Amino acid sequence: MSFxxxxxxxxxxxIGGPVMEVKNITLRFGGxxxxxxxxxxxxxxxxxxxxxxxxxxxxxxxNVINGFYHAQEGQITFRGETRSRMRPYHAAVSGISRTxxxxxxxxxxxxxxxxxxxxxxKMNKGFIWQMLRYGPAMNEEIKxxxxxxxxxxxxxxxxxxxxxxxxxxxxxxxxVELGRALAAEPSLLLLDxxxxxxxxxxxxxxxxYILDVNDQFGTTITxxxxxxxVVMDIADRVVVLDxxxxxxxxxxxxxxxNQAVIDAYLGVPS
Amino acid sequence: MxxxxxxxxxxDTVPKLLARNAREMGGKAANREKEFGIWQSxxxxxxxxxxTALAMGFLAIDVKVGDHVAIIGxxxxxxxxxxxxxxxxxxxxxxxxxxxVADEMAYVLxxxxxxxxxxxxxxxxDKVLEIQDKLPALEQIVYLEPRGMRKYDHTVLHALKDIxxxxxxxxxxxxxxxxxxxxxxxxxxxCVMLYTSGTTGKPKGVVLSNRNIIESAxxxxxxxxxxxxxxxxxxxxxxxxxxxxxxxxxxYWTGFCVSCPESExxxxxxxxxxxxxxxxxPPRFFEGVxxxxxxxxxxxxxxxxxxxxxxxxxxxxxxxxxxxxxxxSVGDRLKYALGNILVYGPLKNRMGxxxxxxxxxxxxxxxxxxxxxxxxxxxxxxxxxxxTEASVYITIQPDGEVRPxxxxxxxxxxxxxxxxxxxxxxxxxxxxxxxxKNPESTASTKDAEGWVAxxxxxxxxxxxxxxRIIDRAKDVGKMADGSLFAPKxxxxxxxxxxxxxxxxxxxxxxxxxxxxxNIDLSxxxxxAERNNVSYSSYQELAGHARVMDVIQHHIEEVNATxxxxxxxxxxxxxxxxxxxxELDPDDGEMTRTRKVRRRIIDEKYADxxxxxxxxxxxxxxxxxxxxxxxxKGSISATLTIRAAKTFPRRAxxx
Numbered sequence: 007m008s009f010x011x012x013x014x015x016x017x018x019x020x021i022g023g024p025v026m027e028v029k030n031i032t033l034r035f036g037g038x039x040x041x042x043x044x045x046x047x048x049x050x051x052x053x054x055x056x057x058x059x060x061x062x063x064x065x066x067x068x069n070v071i072n073g074f075y076h077a078q079e080g081q082i083t084f085r086g087e088t089r090s091r092m093r094p095y096h097a098a099v100s101g102i103s104r105t106x107x108x109x110x111x112x113x114x115x116x117x118x119x120x121x122x123x124x125x126x127x128k129m130n131k132g133f134i135w136q137m138l139r140y141g142p143a144m145n146e147e148i149k150x151x152x153x154x155x156x157x158x159x160x161x162x163x164x165x166x167x168x169x170x171x172x173x174x175x176x177x178x179x180x181x182v183e184l185g186r187a188l189a190a191e192p193s194l195l196l197l198d199x200x201x202x203x204x205x206x207x208x209x210x211x212x213x214x215y216i217l218d219v220n221d222q223f224g225t226t227i228t229x230x231x232x233x234x235x236v237v238m239d240i241a242d243r244v245v246v247l248d249x250x251x252x253x254x255x256x257x258x259x260x261x262x263x264n265q266a267v268i269d270a271y272l273g274v275p276s
Numbered sequence: 277m278x279x280x281x282x283x284x285x286x287x288d289t290v291p292k293l294l295a296r297n298a299r300e301m302g303g304k305a306a307n308r309e310k311e312f313g314i315w316q317s318x319x320x321x322x323x324x325x326x327x328t329a330l331a332m333g334f335l336a337i338d339v340k341v342g343d344h345v346a347i348i349g350x351x352x353x354x355x356x357x358x359x360x361x362x363x364x365x366x367x368x369x370x371x372x373x374x375x376x377v378a379d380e381m382a383y384v385l386x387x388x389x390x391x392x393x394x395x396x397x398x399x400x401x402d403k404v405l406e407i408q409d410k411l412p413a414l415e416q417i418v419y420l421e422p423r424g425m426r427k428y429d430h431t432v433l434h435a436l437k438d439i440x441x442x443x444x445x446x447x448x449x450x451x452x453x454x455x456x457x458x459x460x461x462x463x464x465x466x467c468v469m470l471y472t473s474g475t476t477g478k479p480k481g482v483v484l485s486n487r488n489i490i491e492s493a494x495x496x497x498x499x500x501x502x503x504x505x506x507x508x509x510x511x512x513x514x515x516x517x518x519x520x521x522x523x524x525x526x527x528y529w530t531g532f533c534v535s536c537p538e539s540e541x542x543x544x545x546x547x548x549x550x551x552x553x554x555x556x557x558p559p560r561f562f563e564g565v566x567x568x569x570x571x572x573x574x575x576x577x578x579x580x581x582x583x584x585x586x587x588x589x590x591x592x593x594x595x596x597x598x599x600x601x602x603x604x605s606v607g608d609r610l611k612y613a614l615g616n617i618l619v620y621g622p623l624k625n626r627m628g629x630x631x632x633x634x635x636x637x638x639x640x641x642x643x644x645x646x647x648x649x650x651x652x653x654x655x656x657x658x659x660x661x662x663x664t665e666a667s668v669y670i671t672i673q674p675d676g677e678v679r680p681x682x683x684x685x686x687x688x689x690x691x692x693x694x695x696x697x698x699x700x701x702x703x704x705x706x707x708x709x710x711x712x713k714n715p716e717s718t719a720s721t722k723d724a725e726g727w728v729a730x731x732x733x734x735x736x737x738x739x740x741x742x743x744r745i746i747d748r749a750k751d752v753g754k755m756a757d758g759s760l761f762a763p764k765x766x767x768x769x770x771x772x773x774x775x776x777x778x779x780x781x782x783x784x785x786x787x788x789x790x791x792x793x794n795i796d797l798s799x800x801x802x803x804a805e806r807n808n809v810s811y812s813s814y815q816e817l818a819g820h821a822r823v824m825d826v827i828q829h830h831i832e833e834v835n836a837t838x839x840x841x842x843x844x845x846x847x848x849x850x851x852x853x854x855x856x857x858e859l860d861p862d863d864g865e866m867t868r869t870r871k872v873r874r875r876i877i878d879e880k881y882a883d884x885x886x887x888x889x890x891x892x893x894x895x896x897x898x899x900x901x902x903x904x905x906x907x908k909g910s911i912s913a914t915l916t917i918r919a920a921k922t923f924p925r926r927a928x929x930x
Contacts (some may be wrong), residue, residue, distance in 0.1 A: 073844060
């Protein structure tokens with residue numbers, strides 16, 4: 007990757023070279039082709055949106071990126087490392103975190119414990135030590151608790167620290183899930199419809215958190231979103247999928263003017 | 277005013293009190309704040325170091341003697357330190373209500389010509405930036421929380437931390453200047469300027485001198501024997517005079533510890549963790565806590581519920597007497613002790629009031645039932661009556677003379693007289709210097725001899741010497757038939773029902789009283805849940821026929837008690853409606869301290885008031901609302917008007 011690709015956005019953020027390159031990915035489930043020959047890249051520090059009508063293959067694409075699905079063809083290069091097959095565990099270890107379209111939290115556990123779970127990968131002490139919760143294991147827990155408390159502060163979750171997440175309203179659960187993803191200190195954060203089912207105010211809050219994460223921690227973010235207004239406001243670049251194919255790629259305004267995109271969303275007059 | 281001497285040891289400014297505390301109890305906790313889930317603590321010595329560094333940082337950004345430094349944010353130690361740091365270099369801190377919308381802030385910031393604003397976070401900075409063009413005097417904005425601020429133009433923006441570090445680096449260089457600045461301050465220079473919430477018209481800047489603050493803090497601390505061992509939770513708006521007296525005045529005078537909650541919504545939880553010994557809250561807070569407790573009890577199991585009501589009934593019988601040290605039989609005492617283990621103790625712990633030694637409520641009248649409820653649990657809740665212009669204290673209830681219907685005897689050093697029209701006047705060392713840039717208002721409020729008009733009508737009870745407040749002097753009116761109209765008195769009676777959040781009474785100059793009601797969403801919502809009343813919005817619930825029935829029942833009960841009152845039986849409510857929206861400070865309908873602004877309501881809801889006075893049973897209305905971010909919208913609704921039963925007047929003096 008070349009070093010002369012660093013650019014600065016209008017609002018003063020630095021965007022570097024590609025952290026991830028997706029090349030010619032094809033994903034089939036039996037006879038159904040979910041994704042066909044898709045290529046795009048994600049640049050360091052940017053907010054990259056993947057949009058498209060229902061069934062376009064957005065979530066499948068995200069699942070391929072974090073190793074949940076394995077593509078039959080094509081390859082993914084993440085931070086210089088090329089692979090065609092990867093397990094979610096490896097994705098997590100190499101710095102990719104994600105949230106899910108349908109909230110996937112431990113509903114009986116508190117907000118604190120859920121976010122703490124996001125740090126599981128960073129805990130080194132063995133099972134016995136952890137059980138005893140003594141000495142080095144205690145020190146480790148304190149260290150991680152501090153990191154978790156910073157996330158709680160960042161996402162303004164103080165008031166529900168000890169509330170079981172199952173009792174929380176949907177918008178807050180989404181925020182807790184974002185917190186858990188952040189707990190792993192990812193360099194690439196994948197958000198699957200972070201604003202689905204939210205009201206306008208919750209959407210505004212979530213947008214602000216996403217921008218703040220990107221700004222404060224320099225985290226590269228890839229998100230899938232249905233709300234076009236949100237995407238146009240916060241994304242630096244947008245990939246548009248339709249029926250498993252890439253139909254457009256560019257800045258929000260370019261994509262908005264693209265005829266193929268307009269056709270895909272509004273239908274083609276026959 | 278009579279001449280007063282400066283206190284011993286030359287403690288004539290807040291920074292000097294700070295120096296004394298750091299010297300005499302340097303290791304004792306002065307401030308606490310919950311951050312990252314842990315209570316962080318600062319000793320007096322550490323607080324002095326922080327404040328000195330801040331003061332020097334302010335020198336570095338060229339804050340001059342007499343400059344106004346506006347402070348906007350919720351209660352945070354760093355913001356309190358900023359106020360004292362400003363005082364240390366001769367500047368005047370001006371705390372603002374943090375939930376004010378940008379336009380309201382513009383008036384105050386422009387009026388005091390603040391050169392510097394210290395804002396808590398991005399939200400507050402955004403508001404100030406939005407109105408920047410209207411503020412020619414504004415030079416620098418300082419923020420406490422760096423979050424989300426990286427992209428801002430930092431030529432006029434600074435992090436408070438950076439300024440403090442700059443102050444630390446320049447320590448030696450600024451020492452002589454700091455000493456010189458300290459010499460400019462004395463007992464009669466300005467300590468703080470606080471804007472009154474403005475029930476009427478524009479806010480006025482009340483200038484309070486070091487004398488006002490320190491004398492008030494001193495005499496009130498002595499009155500209740502406050503000492504360094506006490507602990508308080510600072511959660512009321514920093515712009516309010518009470519918070520300044522408690523969290524700065526009394527805190528620096530006695531050296532007690534002020535704790536700040538983690539965030540606004542965790543206050544109740546933080547209260548429980550801190551367990552303050554000295555606690556202040558407006559009646560609304562006590563009502564809210566009681567409502568929450570009652571709702572929880574309604575959802576509790578049968579055994580718990582029976583135990584709760586059994587012991588509460590016993591507390592009602594003997595609790596207040598035990599607290600007042602009156603004779604109570606041994607059997608009743610034992611039963612009360614048992615109740616304390618089973619019910620009162622856990623309940624107080626839940627409310628965060630296990631350790632409250634002295635509790636105060638003020639600002640509005642509190643319902644006798646609510647007041648008695650807390651006292652019967654053994655919480656020494658008292659009332660006081662005060663104003664910004666008096667540095668809080670006018671009257672105060674001494675231990676053992678606590679009653680729900682009076683506001684107590686004159687506070688130490690305060691003289692009181694009642695004017696010909698029934699208005700209450702006072703004179704004390706706490707009386708404010710002037711309204712900033714407003715000599716006319718100063719002259720009309722404070723006369724040459726130092727007597728200040730409160731604007732409240734009241735009388736002194738001959739038997740006990742306690743002051744009783746009836747209403748705002750200008751709100752007390754006459755109805756068409758000449759009988760007395762005291763809206764607040766009736767509204768308070770209504771507000772004592774948990775279902776009623778707010779009530780506004782109309783009737784001056786007409787022959788029949790009418791009222792607006794605001795329902796309390798949590799109380800009525802819970803009731804609706806238990807009674808299978810379904811609703812999708814506040815508006816729908818407010819308009820529900822069965823909710824109307826409940827409210828009508830409350831109103832008729834109030835009417836029945838009013839009929840007994842020879843003076844006020846003309847105030848019975850004939851017709852009422854339930855408003856489709858909550859009265860809100862953002863819409864200008866209430867002040868930031870949540871007092872109803874009658875004039876604005878009269879204008880805004882003229883159509884509804886007209887309908888109440890007429891004969892119609894339904895009215896369509898459209899109301900403009902302001903959202904929290906300042907955008908405007910409107911809601912419309914068709915409201916039902918109901919007639920309530922009234923009771924015949926009893927013969928006078930039966």
